[in-house]
Amino acid sequence: MNTMKAHSTEMFGKKIGSSCVWRASGVVSAQMCESSPDSCEGCPIYTRLGKAASHRQTQFFGRDYFDSCSVNACAVPGQSCPFAGPCMANWSRTNTPALRMLTMIGIGALSIGENASLIQQTTRRTGLHADLVSRVFQLRNLVMLGPESGLSPSDLALFTAEEQFAMVAAASFLDCLDSLDVAAFAEAMMERVLQHGNGSPSLSVKHDPPDLRETLLALQGLAVLDVLPAFDIEILGEIHAGMAALPYPSMALAQMALALQRAIQPATFKSPALEQRTVERAATLVTFADWLMGSVYDGQPVTFPELASAVIVTRTLGAVPDDGAIPAGRLLKAELLRMVGNERLDMSGAHSLLAGIVASGVKLDPDERTAFSRAVVLSFQAHFTKLGDMRADPVSLIAYLGADNLVRDRSQFAAIASMEAPEVEADPALLGCELPVDRFYTRGHTWMHPSRDGALRVGLDDLAGHLIGQVDAIEMPEPGSQLRRGKPALRLIRGGESVDVCAPMDGEVVLVNQAIIDAPGILPDQPYDGGWLLSIRPKVSGGSLSGLLFGENAREWQTTEARRLQEMFQGDMATAADGATLARDALATIPGVRWSKVLRAFLTP
Amino acid sequence: MSSVIELVALDITDQELLSSLCAEVPTTYPFQCRIGAAEKLPVSALDMHRGQYQATRILEHLASSDRDAVRLLGITTADLFTPILRYIFGEAMLPGKAAIVSTHRLGNLSRGTQPPCDRPLFISRVIKEGIHELGHTFGLTHCADPSCVMTASREMARIDAKSTQLCRYCRILLDDFLTA
Ligand SMILES: [Zn+2]
Ligand SMILES: [Zn+2]
Numbered sequence: 001m002n003t004m005k006a007h008s009t010e011m012f013g014k015k016i017g018s019s020c021v022w023r024a025s026g027v028v029s030a031q032m033c034e035s036s037p038d039s040c041e042g043c044p045i046y047t048r049l050g051k052a053a054s055h056r057q058t059q060f061f062g063r064d065y066f067d068s069c070s071v072n073a074c075a076v077p078g079q080s081c082p083f084a085g086p087c088m089a090n091w092s093r094t095n096t097p098a099l100r101m102l103t104m105i106g107i108g109a110l111s112i113g114e115n116a117s118l119i120q121q122t123t124r125r126t127g128l129h130a131d132l133v134s135r136v137f138q139l140r141n142l143v144m145l146g147p148e149s150g151l152s153p154s155d156l157a158l159f160t161a162e163e164q165f166a167m168v169a170a171a172s173f174l175d176c177l178d179s180l181d182v183a184a185f186a187e188a189m190m191e192r193v194l195q196h197g198n199g200s201p202s203l204s205v206k207h208d209p210p211d212l213r214e215t216l217l218a219l220q221g222l223a224v225l226d227v228l229p230a231f232d233i234e235i236l237g238e239i240h241a242g243m244a245a246l247p248y249p250s251m252a253l254a255q256m257a258l259a260l261q262r263a264i265q266p267a268t269f270k271s272p273a274l275e276q277r278t279v280e281r282a283a284t285l286v287t288f289a290d291w292l293m294g295s296v297y298d299g300q301p302v303t304f305p306e307l308a309s310a311v312i313v314t315r316t317l318g319a320v321p322d323d324g325a326i327p328a329g330r331l332l333k334a335e336l337l338r339m340v341g342n343e344r345l346d347m348s349g350a351h352s353l354l355a356g357i358v359a360s361g362v363k364l365d366p367d368e369r370t371a372f373s374r375a376v377v378l379s380f381q382a383h384f385t386k387l388g389d390m391r392a393d394p395v396s397l398i399a400y401l402g403a404d405n406l407v408r409d410r411s412q413f414a415a416i417a418s419m420e421a422p423e424v425e426a427d428p429a430l431l432g433c434e435l436p437v438d439r440f441y442t443r444g445h446t447w448m449h450p451s452r453d454g455a456l457r458v459g460l461d462d463l464a465g466h467l468i469g470q471v472d473a474i475e476m477p478e479p480g481s482q483l484r485r486g487k488p489a490l491r492l493i494r495g496g497e498s499v500d501v502c503a504p505m506d507g508e509v510v511l512v513n514q515a516i517i518d519a520p521g522i523l524p525d526q527p528y529d530g531g532w533l534l535s536i537r538p539k540v541s542g543g544s545l546s547g548l549l550f551g552e553n554a555r556e557w558q559t560t561e562a563r564r565l566q567e568m569f570q571g572d573m574a575t576a577a578d579g580a581t582l583a584r585d586a587l588a589t590i591p592g593v594r595w596s597k598v599l600r601a602f603l604t605p
Numbered sequence: 606m607s608s609v610i611e612l613v614a615l616d617i618t619d620q621e622l623l624s625s626l627c628a629e630v631p632t633t634y635p636f637q638c639r640i641g642a643a644e645k646l647p648v649s650a651l652d653m654h655r656g657q658y659q660a661t662r663i664l665e666h667l668a669s670s671d672r673d674a675v676r677l678l679g680i681t682t683a684d685l686f687t688p689i690l691r692y693i694f695g696e697a698m699l700p701g702k703a704a705i706v707s708t709h710r711l712g713n714l715s716r717g718t719q720p721p722c723d724r725p726l727f728i729s730r731v732i733k734e735g736i737h738e739l740g741h742t743f744g745l746t747h748c749a750d751p752s753c754v755m756t757a758s759r760e761m762a763r764i765d766a767k768s769t770q771l772c773r774y775c776r777i778l779l780d781d782f783l784t785a
Contacts, residue, residue: 429757575696
């Protein structure tokens, strides 16, 4: 009866707390355990979930995790899961999808380029890698589908301004802003501005700092989206004037406001609307940085991030001479390198230091850049290895992206928006069929892959390809014809039998793949590339994305399909066959099987 | 019922292989193991067209025999298949009395389609697959732990990478099955 304890010891491949995951998570108190020190029998959670749960823990970070999560604290009344971060089971239902998305973007962005192997090693070790990769693609696809992403303005209102800004900033880093539903984001952000301004767009001194920060972030988000000019010039004027009268409680807010002013009036941006006292304070801080650091200034301790913001403010406004911020920049650099030496960066802090250094005109030499990059990765690793914690706050995620961006090539971020699917291994659970993670699937065994022009390429999955084999002919719809989701889109013909492939989504046919009409053998041979069927321009409507399968959901569904197929030909006896790889043209291997009848059972969504 | 697991040699004469497997079985399952009388593969299981034997038919044949054993594990050099699948290493009733393992693709020196491997490696593969199929007969399904003998075996690398042992989780599930 010691199974719960025994199992828990190895939850993450190492001992956690006093070996029981329930203990480690605080769900079970030490007292509770001590009441029955030699067994778990007295444990209410053990009793409740029983042995079945303990077995499933093996797969906690494995592929079957969603189904088989045995922590299931969510099922224990009044308990929340200590590992809610890595659990993506409720991904679409949580109120903070922004955090998840950002985490994925952050990991994805850092997973390319020179740091790829380090990151991949870490994520593989925690078993998260496959899921992360698939989530990055999911995000990419959602973002690229724009309004189809299912994020409505009212959903966006659930996010904090910080999250909204983080989403927009992340999309900007990834160079896929153009495919965001910009109007929805703009609307949500402006809503935020008006809300904090009590119905008036002007900023008022009544704002307390958190509100001010929210408002400025919302405005900054609007600036990143480049939609500020679309708003009434008078409203912008009011905001601008409001800013001038604000007492900035911190240099960071002053810096934010400054960025905003430049965004509002890019052509005429010359003199600051920032309160003069703030500018003077910043200049003093920069000039006497050496002396002020580590002391108390205006009743507040001076911090490095504060100094970095001051450098940015004064340099943007020309409030100190060109070389006037060099000493402050050197101080920032020394501090940054000290942090790098520790190999554990506080990313928000490191990012602002770095921004300050760049603004001061002090250069990092190539070795220092490399060291910094490495420290970013190491701290990133540490951050995400700790219980695979995905609950990082958006600011630090943006900081990761931003810091990396400052020292490295921005094109890396753009690359993720157009990255290719990683090589997939043939999957035993799928009878050796492949299921790339970079696309959507339907229950009719079609896949859809968005392209940047908004069209969707449609094809059949590998499992269907194995069953279809070599067809004699394909009857394609005419380009321009309208498809209805779930209704026949095209017809496959073989040996006098025929079967329809149904449309995965409403839309108009843009293009059909002439190559497979000429050589139908391509269809089963290259189901995911050369064997694509047609390209459609999807019709946008509410719920178009519902019921589509992606990533882990797709794999789960396909596993049951593989099982269904096997059972179909298995007879009455329940058996397990090992070494199972689906035969090419599998149905042709069984005499007397009606090709069209079996296929209809799989291609009908 | 007898509490012995019986190995059934189906068109296989490799005594060393059979006794190696026989010696290994009791280290995992709490039963004696013996090598039973050899017999021919049932002709009804042969698919002339494919030149392979249909494993499920062999299982039916074994299960309906009157051999006195708690489990029957058939071993054969023949190539096995089940409909729609290209070939299989083995198949077992889940759970049930009978299981079968084929040495055909496990790297036998004298016969088979896999590149030949050295003898100890070949024997260890057959042991792993035998223990694995018996696991299914005791209700165990595939395990996510790559070192566990119950991990799904599809390609040789995965078979070679796993141990001959059940992981601790599968061992507990086996206990549950046997005491239920
Ligand atoms: Zn198996
Ligand atoms: Zn196992």
